[in-house]
Amino acid sequence: MPPTAVPTGVAPTGDYSGPLRPQVHFSPPVGFMNDPNGLFQASNGTYHLYYQYNPTALVAGNQHWGHATSDDLYTWTNQPIALFPPSGVEGAGVFSGSAVIDTNNTSGFFGNLTEGVDPIVAIYTLNTPEKQTQDIAYSLDGGYTFTEYENNPVLDINSTQFRDPKTIWHEETGKWVMAVTYSQEFAIGIYTSPNLIEWEFASNFSHAGLLGLQYECSNLVPVPVKDSDELIWVMYISINPGAPLGGSVGQYFPGTFNGTHFEAFDAAARIDGFGKDNYASQFFYGTPANESISIGWASNWQYTNLVPTAEEGWRSSMATPRRHYVTNATRIGYVLASEPYQIESVRNSSLLPDGAESASIVNTTVEIDLKNNTSGAVYFALNFTIPDGANVPETAAVTLTMRSSASNETLLAGHYLGGSNAGTTWVDRGKLTGFEHPLFSDKVSHTIVGNAESLSGIFDRSLFEVFVNGGEFSATSTVFPSEMLDTLEVTTTDLPEGADVSAAVWGLRSTWAQQ
């Protein structure tokens, strides 16, 4: 159970061995976590992840910025809590926000900075019962401890629904640019500043795509175009509640940005992910221009305060870090693709029978024993080959079944290769027995034009993520088995002559085993 006092100066500690505890994803040592905050990559390459953190309870509230660091985005070191609600302000919480590296000391906070230490400024929402303001704090030790700016707030419009500032450096205009949500007016305010302290209103981007009941956690970022040096600006907006699948979801708008105004290329609504559990994604500051990386919160406000991981002393994990690119998908055009960021770095040996690197699975089932995979985390990659012009039956399909030998409960996913559902990927978590709630929907699906070329996925105890065509489309689902899922069956049915499904399955290294 979480401590009753907030730990200061030392990293909170926790037990990462529970059967639902992810082994390659970040989850808080103890207590409740939601949105990722302040993501940046330091000049020495270290990734910093802050997060909305309630260190003293297993439900949302009492918002601090927890902190962790990593060199590979999978192996995390918990750090002391970075931001605390100001003492003496009743009911205050440090809500979501971002961090930047103020390389040119535009803020003036870093006159005496030790050489080699990054000048970090956090820009966040201070939430009080009266209003939400944008405040800043600076760090003289590269992001580990922060000092609140003495003249906070830096942006105050006297609103209770004005939050989640995400700030970037806009090279062309030589200014800081903040995207911040007027949550219940369905608008993203764009503000600019020379120094992170004085902010000037530039424009609003509003009433676009799915409204839900609130806009939250916007990002306005340049994203590389696939196989190109081009960058396309993307406005990314999370909505909650009111997602089509219920609760929380992210959507995005590719377009142009001139330093003050964002214009979407069209009025289409593009949803990021077809699962229910990838929210409040934030893009890292400080990564190379050709690397756009984000982390999302792998949960949904509809049930996050109720999930059974509380029995292990924690609630909520982050989704697998995504590397993004914009691509031109068949027919529908612009797509913000997401691939797991260098998942190879935590791959162990093959789990296929006899340790084979891959298996051809044609109209049969291959059963893969996971009992000796002590991390309980698995990465699979299926490649589909369908001969051009093949007559693919309606019933041609690939099905993955993860099963518990103790309880016989299953987690299922699959892809239809033929008929009217050809190109449809699906996930069914409803046959697991560890959690039941009217809003914990079981089945999700997504259809692309033509068949997928590949389907890959990460299973990590209480998280399941699938990636179609290497990340063109993806779904993140929390999953709650009652018992360990210790078998993976890969089945293909009714593949036509000449078709092949090639499968590779690896265990993943437990990055938390030493903690």
Add this chain to the structure above:
Amino acid sequence: MPPTAVPTGVAPTGDYSGPLRPQVHFSPPVGFMNDPNGLFQASNGTYHLYYQYNPTALVAGNQHWGHATSDDLYTWTNQPIALFPPSGVEGAGVFSGSAVIDTNNTSGFFGNLTEGVDPIVAIYTLNTPEKQTQDIAYSLDGGYTFTEYENNPVLDINSTQFRDPKTIWHEETGKWVMAVTYSQEFAIGIYTSPNLIEWEFASNFSHAGLLGLQYECSNLVPVPVKDSDELIWVMYISINPGAPLGGSVGQYFPGTFNGTHFEAFDAAARIDGFGKDNYASQFFYGTPANESISIGWASNWQYTNLVPTAEEGWRSSMATPRRHYVTNATRIGYVLASEPYQIESVRNSSLLPDGAESASIVNTTVEIDLKNNTSGAVYFALNFTIPDGANVPETAAVTLTMRSSASNETLLAGHYLGGSNAGTTWVDRGKLTGFEHPLFSDKVSHTIVGNAESLSGIFDRSLFEVFVNGGEFSATSTVFPSEMLDTLEVTTTDLPEGADVSAAVWGLRSTWAQQ
């Protein structure tokens, strides 16, 4: 089973007594049905419903226009098939389209029409392996039999993805206006005509809202504003596949229309309904200006060809006819609301214990015996009263459970009154055992600002529809129990002091009992 020959000149017949056969909804006598077509109200008040009809099989294909008529939209008379694929055109099908009353004989087809007979023109897509063209046919007997126009097609752009013309009379410009989908280009073409024969391109409305993988079945219609004489133009577009919940869904855009160009008020994507089974809605032609009525197809292409009603010789039904109005919902603004059209006209007596008109259900369960309700169709209406300023617990909720005493399977729905899910209505069809498919998702939900004031619904053997606040939001779900659901339990929990849930439950009259 469907006949092997297409019946001509006589109405197809069928058995409407099966345990899954809706009793107050339209379903085809035998065979497979999809989109509603050609909806119009004749000058004598009779409603005409045509529909995509495969009279010889239980899956989609061999498209005819089936036909039925009704004076109340619930009690239908099957009519002979109205439109047949042209003989001699290999692989041709009569796809979706609309019908109008050519009162001024603009087409010239009606010089010798018998007085009192409406001059009906059907505008539809002729689908062949080569292309999709817009064709017309006229009826000299008020819509029962049709003659194809000899110089068809009236609109041909040499495309295989150009369909579903929906035509209206635009009084201000004195022209016919057709909205037709360039399905895979995500555009609605707007064409005008003086005579239904010569069509001129006016404009495109494109790349708006959710794209899915195809646009289909658009409507461009004026809809009354609630409590006002005003009308607002609505562009209504169905998409399939690619809905957020998988498969088929409708979305709409309120805006302005000047006879040639439609402009949406904003770039927001507004989804019609939070269930999976309300598609291809079409608005009636010929209703009074203050009455906007539509009928949708109550199914989803993901599983429509697989559902178990085939055992009874038919597949797919229409959703309850909706009366529409545009309203201004809290925070989100424009909403296309849908209420069941005069459902009172088919209401039988109260099913509450002792025949009470209503029951106050406060922190208890009332069990309602449905065994004597021979239609198996039920209408319920719950009204919620929560005192202003009441402290409503997180757990305050209303739950409806329909149960089979034979199998104990259940169909569930509910509304959360407190906590972070306050205002959320949900439906769970996953605990019924009559149908299982990876794409037949179980749970849907929708959240509004604040609590609902009312929740009503129609259960009709294999259809379940819920309406929040009298139709501001709604969900249509196909449901497949293995056994009759013969008990309804209404439960309220943790209502605060002074709160009340008032429930009324009526049986519905079987409108098909005589057929």
